[in-house]
Amino acid sequence: MRRLTLSLFALTAALTATLTAAPALAEPVFCTARINDRDVVMAYDPAEARQDDSFTRRQALAARVGRHDCPSYVVLRSLTPELTDEERQPFCLRHDKASDSVIGYDLGARDSLGQCRAASRSVCRRVNQTTAAANALTGAAARRSVQGLQALPDGSGAVILNGTGSAISGALASLGGAAAAVAASPVLLTGAAVSVVAVGGTLYACREED
Incomplete structure (x- = not known):
């Protein structure tokens, strides 16, 4: 019985150490994106945003001071949920300045805000x-x-x-x-x-x- 008690104690100690060492899951950050003239609430992992190359300093500043503060990769993911981030590389967000709204995605290079670098009237579907x-x-x-x-x-x-x-x-x-x-x-x-x-x-x- 004494040997069993020691084994259970050792097992409990090992599990406690493992749980203590495991990193805590990051709390999701909620943000708002303006898509087709509608405010859409989304959520993302802030740790992932810090690691994402497309989430530039300029975009991070815009997220802090703007009303529509979702990172561009989060918005593009919501529009193309069937793709991976690698497969999304050909696409950029098409932004309408008049309505300050994302109106879809197009082919082309992205600027520092994830929007299409070259002006275009094209939209992908x-x-x-x-x-x-x-x-x-x-x-x-x-x-x-x-x-x-x-x-x-x-x-x-x-x-x-x-x-x-x-x-x-x-x-x-x-x-x-x-x-x-x-x-x-x-x-x-x-x-x-x-x-x-x-x-x-x-x-x-x-x-x-x-």
Whole structure:
């Protein structure tokens, strides 16, 4: 009995030491983002924000003094929940100065606030989340079987096809299967310039707003 008592005591001491040494979970920080003229409350891990390269000093200052204080990567995550941070690299937040509101995301480099560095009227929308369709475009880029289809050199694994909606619909239809099904998407049935991006098993179409 004495040996059992000592064993239980030792086990209890070990568990206590382990729990004491474990780091405490950070309390989430709540913030507000202005998206499409609406204030949206979000939450994020402050420790993660300090480690994120995109959360610049300028953005941290803006978060402290502004009414809309969510880090840009948190807002972009909320708009593209199906992607990882690496897969989000091609995208930036499109900001409307008149309404001081995020109105979507687009392709392009980000500034220090996570917004699109170059002015654009284009907005990206998810058109398909079938892995087979995205893989068809990725495979076609590797084989160079579709003219103008190329991989983006940013480490995201994304491939992009630029052209008119009708030309892109034709290219997708030529691949058959799931890609051909996307060819009939309303966002592509237009003569306007469109960029189709395949990343993370998802297809996005980026074109100017009507």
